[in-house]
Amino acid sequence: MATTSFTKKSLGLETTEPAVTPPPATTTTTFTKKPKLGSAKSKKKDIPEGLWTKCPKCSTMVFDKELDENLKVCPRCQFHFPIGARERIHSLVETCTFEELNADMTSVDVLQFTGVTSYTNKLAEYQKSTGSKDAVITGLCKIGEHRAALGVMDFSFLGGSMGSVVGEKLTRLIEKATEKNLPIIIISTSGGARMYEGMFSLMQMAKTCGALAYHAEAKLPYISVLTHPTTAGVMASYASVGDLIIAEPGAMIGFAGPRVIKDTTQAELPPGFQTAEFLLDHGLIDAIVSRKEMKQQLTDYLSFMTHSRKAAVAAAS
């Protein structure tokens, strides 16, 4: 307060009145000292960028190299950081066995959608930043001793939203798996249907599930892996119809967000609502598997499911 009135006077707004109470020298000193203290503090906090990452759960500073080697899992509290689709594929499949399918398929701006920027510009921007053409990578691969079809979504591409390319690439992958008698694994992470493609996005829900129905009819296993976050149109379609549904620890899984549900139902939501752990307790998912154990667990599940299938086929013939 003292400083404000002093400034007014110094600007000549009250020239007739002498400065009766000029701010004491000590006050001014305190004000000038503070920024100095602040800058000294921020200097101490100056950590070179790209070397350390702070864990949002336990606040530990983790060396980036260590985090990469640990598949982006905090070594102290096991918090699962987001991981890119290619990195994830690399962590799951046998070396040099991944044959990517439809890598160049790109979306078309059918609706001529323009928000803050046009959909075409958005696509170009994300294609540049992620190095992928859209939010899913699909292909055939080997996991352990099993040949399998694998689809991995990438949240860093437009929030992992499901547009016509995500739907079409997954549908083609499922159809390929059915044709070649292969199990399929889809690793989901998504904010839901892509609004830039309107109804075309919503149609992908039925299309993918239709292809999965043919895959199931051929008695082939489908494992759905839910990672943080898997929500909305993706959760309401192919992600929730796996023969086996597993999730990474702490993943947020649901249809609408907790705030929307709270506002709609006007009810208090239970603690841990929509986390993988909550959904395991309530029977929506079958298991929680840590990222570091994912490859081994998928191999074991595939062994179990394909052996059962072989036995079932042998018994039927």
Ligand SMILES: [Zn+2]
């Ligand atoms: Zn941590």
